[in-house]
Amino acid sequence: MKALVFKEIKKPLKLIERPGLAPQSGQVVVALKAAALNRRDYWITQGLYPGVNPVVVLGSDGAGVVSLTGDGVDPSWKGREVIIYPGRDWGDSEAAQSKRFHVLGGPMDGTFATEVAVPAAQLHSKPLHLDWREAAALPLAGLTAYRALFSHGGVESGETVLITGIGGGVATFALQFAARAGAKVWVTSSSPRKIQQAVGLGAQGGFDYTNQTWPAEFTKIAGAPNLIIDSAAGKGYRSLIEIAAPGARIVNYGATAGQPEKLDMFRVFWKQLRLIGSTLGSPKDFSRMLAFVEKHQIKPVIDAVFPLSEGNQAIEQMARSPQFGKYVLEIKH
Numbered sequence: 441m442k443a444l445v446f447k448e449i450k451k452p453l454k455l456i457e458r459p460g461l462a463p464q465s466g467q468v469v470v471a472l473k474a475a476a477l478n479r480r481d482y483w484i485t486q487g488l489y490p491g492v493n494p495v496v497v498l499g500s501d502g503a504g505v506v507s508l509t510g511d512g513v514d515p516s517w518k519g520r521e522v523i524i525y526p527g528r529d530w531g532d533s534e535a536a537q538s539k540r541f542h543v544l545g546g547p548m549d550g551t552f553a554t555e556v557a558v559p560a561a562q563l564h565s566k567p568l569h570l571d572w573r574e575a576a577a578l579p580l581a582g583l584t585a586y587r588a589l590f591s592h593g594g595v596e597s598g599e600t601v602l603i604t605g606i607g608g609g610v611a612t613f614a615l616q617f618a619a620r621a622g623a624k625v626w627v628t629s630s631s632p633r634k635i636q637q638a639v640g641l642g643a644q645g646g647f648d649y650t651n652q653t654w655p656a657e658f659t660k661i662a663g664a665p666n667l668i669i670d671s672a673a674g675k676g677y678r679s680l681i682e683i684a685a686p687g688a689r690i691v692n693y694g695a696t697a698g699q700p701e702k703l704d705m706f707r708v709f710w711k712q713l714r715l716i717g718s719t720l721g722s723p724k725d726f727s728r729m730l731a732f733v734e735k736h737q738i739k740p741v742i743d744a745v746f747p748l749s750e751g752n753q754a755i756e757q758m759a760r761s762p763q764f765g766k767y768v769l770e771i772k773h
């Protein structure tokens with residue numbers, strides 16, 4: 441097998457040959473057709489992701505065909521087209537993951553490879569309306585968007601929803617899901633081109649978060665959001681608290697722009713805001729996300745496709761955030 445291996449912090453991943461994988465008890469081996477990148481992969485290469493150190497194969501997203509089944513696994517899985525739930529050991533609570541929870545692609549070897557070994561319990565049938573690239577783009581970002589928007593955010597038809605930094609992989613799913621749920625969706629972005637693309641996906645319009653007047657413009661044009669889905673935090677977080685409608689929920693799943701500078705707690709309690717943290721999603725969230733995607737025939741937004749051998753270029757490009765949607769790695773055998 442071939443694998444793109446993270447061997448040293450801040451150094452390119454190395455494409456190496458390895459012996460083929462053998463499934464352990466309860467596991468299968470999936471011959472991968474495509475994988476996809478997440479910001480997490482970039483953070484790991486920079487040494488900025490706690491608990492994941494070299495040497496490991498990165499990649500949390502993958503789609504392919506089951507090639508081998510281990511002891512205790514229903515042999516009829518062999519030959520089936522699958523996508524992979526990207527978490528492991530979520531635990532029994534829907535409220536939050538267990539301490540044992542971890543994500544595929546560090547510390548366990550992930551999907552930037554021609555094959556991956558995973559527990560059979562992580563497999564789901566590939567949605568029929570998606571090709572390999574689209575199927576690989578879905579798992580981690582689709583799951584994160586679904587939990588933030590529905591399980592935590594409780595989005596309802598007719599609500600005004602704001603999604604920040606729409607270029608992000610999770611954000612584009614959140615936009616597609618919220619629009620299909622009947623919400624009026626607005627976005628922010630540093631790029632007028634991405635705002636236009638978001639409108640093409642069903643957004644009402646967008647605002648440039650690098651322009652200090654955006655919160656006032658938002659209030660004038662869009663009113664007050666009932667639900668905000670944010671992965672930036674940082675300095676701009678205070679504006680989210682300012683513009684939120686009374687009783688709004690602000691769901692945060694990342695801190696790309698760092699810690700908020702100041703939290704206006706007077707506004708938080710007076711407006712009865714709910715500030716909610718969200719991470720990935722449970723196996724139940726994943727099943728519900730797949731059902732939603734199939735029901736609405738949603739197709740992931742793919743910005744670019746690279747061969748596995750050019751995974752480093754994809755990660756370098758992601759560092760500059762020119763993308764709208766997902767970067768996919770196509771895997772040839």
Ligand SMILES: NC(=O)c1ccc[n+]([C@@H]2O[C@H](COP(=O)([O-])OP(=O)(O)OC[C@H]3O[C@@H](n4cnc5c(N)ncnc54)[C@H](OP(=O)(O)O)[C@@H]3O)[C@@H](O)[C@H]2O)c1
Pocket residue numbers: 478479480483580581584604605606607608609610611628629630631634649671672674676693694695696697718719720721761763765
């Ligand atoms: N908790 C979890 O389970 C989980 C899961 C997935 C991702 N995350 C985190 O969520 C974040 C996004 O990840 P991703 O993979 O979806 O995104 P991504 O593809 O890495 O995109 C990042 C986007 O963030 C936006 N951004 C950057 N600075 C911003 C700012 N100051 N204000 C608003 N937006 C800003 C940019 O949007 P524009 O280009 O439109 O300006 C950029 O395109 C990362 O921090 C990631 O680690 C967390």
